Amino acid sequence: MDKSRFSLLLLEPGEVYFEDFSCTLSDNDSLMEGKARQGRLKLCSKSLVFEPRDWALPLVKLYFKDCTSISIVKSKLFDQTSNIIKVKMKLYAEMLEENILAPYKFKYENKDFFILFDFASAEECLSQMEQLQRASTLHAPEHNSMVATILHSRYMRxxxxxxxxxxxxxxxxxxxxxxxxxxxxxxxxxxxxxxxxxxxxxxxxxxxxxxxxxxxxxxxxxxxxxxxxxxxxxxxxxxxxxxxxxxxxxxxxxxxxxxxxxxxxxxxxxxxxxVHAEEMTLQWQNGVVSNYDYLMYLNCLADRSKNDLTQYPVFPWVVADYTSEILDLSKVETFRDLSKPMGALNPDRLEKLKERYYEMSEPKFLYGSHYSAPGLVLFYLVRKYPQYMLCLQNGRFDHPDRMFNSVKDVYNNCLRNMSDFKELVPEFYDTECKGDFLVNKYEIDFGERHDGSRVNNVALPPWADSPEDFVSKLRQALESEYVSRHLHLWIDLIFGYKQRGEEAVKANNVFHHVCYEGAVDLERVYDMNDRHALEVQIMEFGQIPKQLFTKPHVRKVGHQIAKPLSCPDQEAVSYEVECLDTITLHKEAVTCALKQGKRIISVGKDGTLKVYDLEQRKQIRSIILCSTPLSSCVMIDDNTVAAGSWDNEIYLYDVEYGKKVESFRAHDDSVSCLLWLQKERLLISGGSDGVVRVWGNVGRAGQALRGLKAEFDHDGNITTIAYRRRRHEIDIISGTSDGEVFIWSLSARELVNKICVHDAPVSGASVVLTGDRVVTASEDGVMRVTDLSVSHSVYQKKFPEALAALCWAGRGTLWLGGGSGALRQWDMVTVAQQAELQAHGDSINSIYFDDSTKTLITASNDKTVKVWQLAPNS
Missing domain, CATH: 2.30.29.30 (Pleckstrin-homology domain (PH domain)/Phosphotyrosine-binding domain (PTB))
Structure with missing residues (x-):
């Protein structure tokens, strides 16, 4: 015999296997050669299991609870006490006859078994067996305690x-x-x-x-x-x-x-x-990670494992059509409503369940059974893991009519039955296994149904040609546009904020209190009977996954998996970076620089504005605009620069003619940042007075102050400004010294949202990929991606230095400027750093990206401006 047929799955769940002995088993004490069987006897906490050497013979299981006596006897062959133990049984089981996996054969008859030990002492074995037989007469908690004591004694030795x-x-x-x-x-x-x-x-x-x-x-x-x-x-x-x-x-x-x-x-x-959860969420949201892989990841985070049937990974029913000839994934009717738990999909059944719920005393529950439990998992997988079902159900399969016989029937039952709310298991969407759980590959005799038909393979819907085709089409449905747009709603129910509390009640998503994490502390349950009852309930009823999210989960943006994202503008590009020019014109730190045609325009703490010609490689303009530092600059047309100053003014300078056009008092404190909206011809300024102002007549001499379109008040100083377009609407996004991000509606002149994002001043902000997400950087070295649709961060990265500037360059690429002069390139689709370069000797204060020439302009505290050529990596 090369391999043992015995496995722990032949024991009851939780039963302990201690050791085995070489022996001969017979049903008479003469142990005659013809009837005796050689093999090994397994000593277990609830039974003796004899495994014969002959594979054609069945394994024999002798339950201690069905044993009437155990004793040492004399052999008829020898007139003396020998190494034989006699076990009197009133019931025993035979397993794996002819090595065929089948329900156990229970023999309800009085029978004596004689065991001749080859090497072990019968007296020592008898002592152990009698101890375990006594334990079998106790109630389950006392039995478990006694076995644990025996186990601990063996462990100590x-x-x-x-x-x-x-x-x-x-x-x-x-x-x-x-x-x-x-x-x-x-x-x-x-x-x-x-x-x-x-x-x-x-x-x-x-x-x-x-x-x-x-x-x-x-x-x-x-x-x-x-x-x-x-x-x-x-x-x-x-x-x-x-x-x-x-x-x-x-x-x-x-x-x-x-x-x-x-x-x-x-x-x-x-x-x-x-792999951080936030990183995986952002990758899934960008379409880099498939729905299947993301659900497997969430299950793993929530303590769900294929090694634990009480916490097996849970997947949703997504298809609701099991009758059509063709599965049409373009029709909404094809799909299940993912915003509701299975128990709430049928309004009539839900109404009856709620009537019962309202009549209950606390703690109330809406559903008396769970969506995932060991029995439900094996209901689906019995053909793939029949030995698990035999173990769970003491050697028996389910009644043929109650088995997983038809996909359509099971789905309909989950919609109508008052106690059936089960979801699916990953195998329904696992294309690698090709739907093998739907096929009776071991050719097991599961019995006959009420109509006389034998239980065999699972009946598939008309639109599936084979188990492999069925799983493939379900996977297509799982990755479809409809499911991608709505999957976050199901995640809210199973792993998120609708899992428990008031939100669960509102969502009709309330289960028995014992199955929630934290509801029961077994360490504090000292009564053995109570503890055992809870353990059995946990084993049989199922457990709610660990709660992963306490706020609404973000929705998916792109559902195409073949490439990172379907929109070409959102496919991140990795760049090689080469320094073309280093410009040293300012006497103090350069606060902002930009590129206009062949010119580089910069402002600094020395109060001067400099214009540098890239072709001539020399300075062509220099003007001291004020005696205080300049904080920022933007181009408002081909030749006019607007610069913000610490003296509360905004200065307009004509580069072509080299003269100051105008200045006006924009704020009651320093002007800290500027933003120009070319299409609307609006200049937006932020100040240390905590106000954002929108100017409409900039460029018309003397008209700027009259052109004040809007002003928005904040609690802290304004440190950065960005914007997003929503169809015909524009939102102004402002970051403050308090770490808050404000979203203002420009047309409505009102606050849309305020989100506390950082613990330190916000140093940069930009809308990325879609208008739903804003990436921000802070002075304590934290970068965050915030989903504006749910008003909370979906990703955070802590850097070893302060972050002083950021620039969104499109195509998934973000540039970050560090407090020590490091320039980092980030792929915001795959959420990974692409490159890092020590660009300056001190903090990078601004980064400007020129799309037409693929150049990057950086300004630093080290008094330099650098021009970088970007070359896409092949």
Whole structure:
């Protein structure tokens, strides 16, 4: 026999396997050669399992609760006490006869089994068996407690074997009791952590290897996990080619888990791939990450794992049409309403559920069953994992009429049945597995339905030619434009702000209180009966995912996955940067610079405005506009510059004729920033007086003050101004020294929104990609992307230096100027830094992008202006 047929899935969920013995089993004490079977006896906490060597013979399971007596007997062959134990049973089960996966055969008959041990002492085995038989007569909580005591005693005797290590001289930094988790199975053992390796040594010999080794240098991702509502789990992912690419461990307490987590996180040998939730959200929003991958990522963040059936990843029903010949993804009627939970899709059923809800005493619940639980997961996957269903249901499959027989029937049942609200599992959208869960590939006899038909493959809708085609079309639906536009609403229900509290009540999304994280602290439930009842309820009923978002989730902007975004202007370009010219004209810091044709215009703290000719490579204009620093400048036509000053004035200067045209008092304190809207011919100024003003007659001599169109008051100093267009509307976006961002409607002259974005003054702002998002930088080195449709940040990046300037260059590219002179190029589609250059010797105060010549102009505190040529990387 090359491989054992025994597995922990042949035991009840939670049952402990202790050890096994070489023996002979017979139904008479003579152990005659003809009837005796050689094999191995597995000693488990609730049963004895005999595995014969002959694969044609069934495994025999002897339940301790159905055992009437266990004793040592004399053999008829020898007139003395021998190494034989007699087990009297009133019920036993046979499994895997002819090695065929099928429901267990339960034999309701009195029968004696005689076990002759080859090497072990029958007396020692008898003592252990009698102890476990006594435990089987107790109620479940007392039984579990007694088994835990036995397990702990064995654990204390178990010593981690350093001989199994790669290098037995390795220092063991930490040694703990742990469990390796797989679906429905908890495998006890010892975990040892050295500076280079994680070792897991199982208590028993079921694992294919006597010790599992996970190299720290191969470790790529690790997640804290909530297991049965307790924060004791740790899931580790390594390189695919490593000997242990994945392991899910649980510990005795949260402190043990945290100890291991912290050691791994701080280890110099561990190099984790860090993907921040905000970064992934922004990539999904940009269309870089597919809906399927994003949902898998959210499930992972919310403690959902394929190794834990109580917290299996949950996916939505998205298609509502299972009767048409062709699946038309252009019709709204094809799709399920993603803004509602499954239980609220049928108004008539919802009304009845709400009637019951209002009559309940607290804590109330609307739905008496969950959208994801072990039984519901295996309902879908029984053909793929029949052994899981046999384990969960004590050797039986569901009644043939209650099985997953037809996609259409299941969807209709989820719409109409008063206790069926289940969502889907990832396998419905996993094109790599080709819909194998829909096929009875093991040719299992699941029985006959009421109409005489045998349960076989799942009946598919007319629009699906095969299981592979069915899953492929469902995946197309999941990635479709309709779902992409509405998926954030379903995320709000399952992972977001509509998951609990008043918003959940409003959304008709209330489940039993026990299944919510934090509702029950098992550590504080000291009564064994109460604790066991809660654990069973958690196991059978299901758990709400960990809440990931407390505000409305952002909606997706682009749904095309083949390329980052469908709009050509939004495909980010990576540039090579070459310095064409360094201009040193100012005596003090340069505060702002721009390019107009072949000219570079700059202003500085020395109060002067300089004009530099790029072709002649020399200064052609220089004027002292005022005795105070100049803060900013914009071109209001081909030859006229507007400059803002610390003396509260705005100066207009004609570059062609080299003269000051006009100046006017714009603010009651320094003018800090300027913005020119060419189409509307509006000059917008921000001041340290906390006011933004909009000027309409700029350029007409003496008319500027009369052309004041609007003014907007703020609490803090204005530090930056940007704008966005919404069809025919214009919004002015202002950043302040308080870290706040204001959105003003120019036409309505009123505040649209105020968002507290930063903890430090905002140093730059720009609308990016679509008008729904604004990227801001602050003096404490934080860059944030804020979604204006939901009024909160979707991404944050902390830099090691202050950020003094930013410039949106289109095509997904953002330039950031640092306080130490670093110039950074960011791809805002994939949300990743493309390049970093030490451009200046001091803070970069302004960045200007000239699209026609693909040049970048930077101005710095080091008194220089630099001109950079951008060349797209091939």
């Amino acid at each position: 178990m010593v981690f074997d350093p001989v199994m290590m790669d290098d037995f001289t390795e220092e063991i930094m930490c040694e703990l009791q742990a469990e390796k988790i797989s679906p429905l199975v908890r495998h006890q053992g010892k975990l040892a952590l050295t500076p280079t390796t994680i070792y897991f040594q199982p208590f028993s010999n079921v694992e294919s290897s006597p010790i599992l080794k996970l190299k720290l240098c191969d470790l790529r991702r690790m997640y804290r996990r909530r297991f049965l509502l307790r924060q004791v789990g740790l899931e580790l992912y390594s390189l695919e080619e490593s000997s242990v690419p994945h392991i899910y461990l649980t510990f005795q307490c949260e402190d043990d888990r945290e100890r291991i987590y912290n050691i791994l996180e701080e280890s110099p040998n561990v190099h984790l791939e860090k």
